[in-house]
Amino acid sequence: MRSTSLLRQATAPAASDAYAKSLAYATDLVRRTDHEAIYASHFYPANVRPAYLALRALNVELAGLPDQVSNQLVGRMRFQWWKDAIKGLYNGTPPPHPLMTLLASLPQRPYLSAYHFNRLITTRENNFLNPTFHSLQDLADYSAGTQASLLYLLLQATAAQPSTTGNPSIAIGRGALGDDGLRHSTPFQHQGDEHDVAAGAESGVKKEADDLTLDHAASHLAVAVTIATLLRSIPHHAGRRTNVIPLDVASKHQLREEALFRNGPDAEGLQDAVAQLAGIAQAELRTARECFDGTTGVPKRAVPVFLAATPARSYLDRLASPKVDYNPFDVSLAKRYWKLPFQVWGDARNSRF
Structure with a gap:
């Protein structure tokens, strides 16, 4: 019991710090690249606001991807990475990315449809290719x-x-x-x-x-x-x-x-x-x-x-x-x-x- 309690105390601050950094990453990304969306964040309940910022930040990441790659092959690899990341999110093995860390920590995550995550990524990829x-x-x-x-x-x-x-x-x-x-x-x-x-x-x-x-x-x-x-x-x-x-x-x-x-x-x-x-x-x-x-x-x-x-x-x-x-x-x-x-x-x- 004592060792379990000590382990929990040792790991909790690290998890809390990772969550805080991931939320800060998402907030900064939305504020810099989708600044108009930040205004609506103030009207979400405090317990839902991180989910809003995580989803808006993910959309920003995907929308900006075509401008960050030099050719279609690299672009397809990047989109595939996001597909695998979402799969890992639902399998309990999210990759070490701030947005995946944030999404995995959300209390609403079990109720977010994987279908729409995958549809968002696939549609963005198809638009990138054509x-x-x-x-x-x-x-x-x-x-x-x-x-x-x-x-x-x-x-x-x-x-x-x-x-x-x-x-x-x-x-x-x-x-x-x-x-x-x-x-x-x-x-x-x-x-x-x-x-x-x-x-x-x-x-x-x-x-x-x-x-x-x-x-x-x-x-x-x-x-x-x-x-x-x-x-x-x-x-x-x-x-x-x-x-x-x-x-x-x-x-x-x-x-x-x-x-x-x-x-x-x-x-x-x-x-x-x-x-x-x-x-x-x-x-x-x-x-x-x-x-x-x-x-x-x-x-x-x-x-x-x-x-x-x-x-x-x-x-x-x-x-x-x-x-x-x-x-x-x-x-x-x-x-x-x-x-x-x-x-x-x-x-x-x-x-x-």
Whole structure:
């Protein structure tokens, strides 16, 4: 008994120190490379905030990987390392990486779906190998594998709460388990009445949104966030001779890739193509909100997750302003927007997105 107690005392500080360093690593990574996401972290409960930072940091690591490798072979090896790391995480043998250490230490870890981790990595890898979106459906699939998977993991983390028996419990909707029934049958063609009125709404009785509603709303929000992110990245990718605008949209507006690479903001059809994509993103945001019609709104525990909408909405509003007029190369869009922290605070306080 005495030797066991001494061993526990000797190892506990080391484990605590490793956890603290891993959390600091994740926080610093998000603050440096995804600074807008750090604002939402303040509205997560203290026991969920490390999970949020770990998941956002992992997304940053994967998204930035293509810019860190010199060729596809090295890139594929790096992505395979992350796949093996996730496998080790669920086998109880995570590799010595700060994010894996942090994820392994999370109380919510048993309730985070390995499916979405693997889907996130695989989708990022496929986009690295072939970064061209041939159609809007390609963009929808990319959104489902990246932003939607990330949002589903965050919803799972916020749902992992202690039960009255002292054991953690969690309810996960079909979308969080990877059910493809939530995919758009016809992507980005909303009419405004896609979603049936929630049960009880006609009688004036509103019920709390269930997990399936959250998942469905998250799938639409993911598309809006994906489009906003891609539009913001146009100058970065154009400088590397990569076009992130779906080819069917570019063709519709006579936007040629070579003109985009050479002429940047002066490329013919660029602003029209950007305006179409921005309009789709705004429609997806509206549809995500409609998912909560007939309910009491976004449940309190999920409010921080849906704050992912705020930076995207803020960017889209500035992009559509008369001064910018859908020019993604406008220098004002590259600057930190001083109103954004207040917008995040307002959305969190009013449980809106």
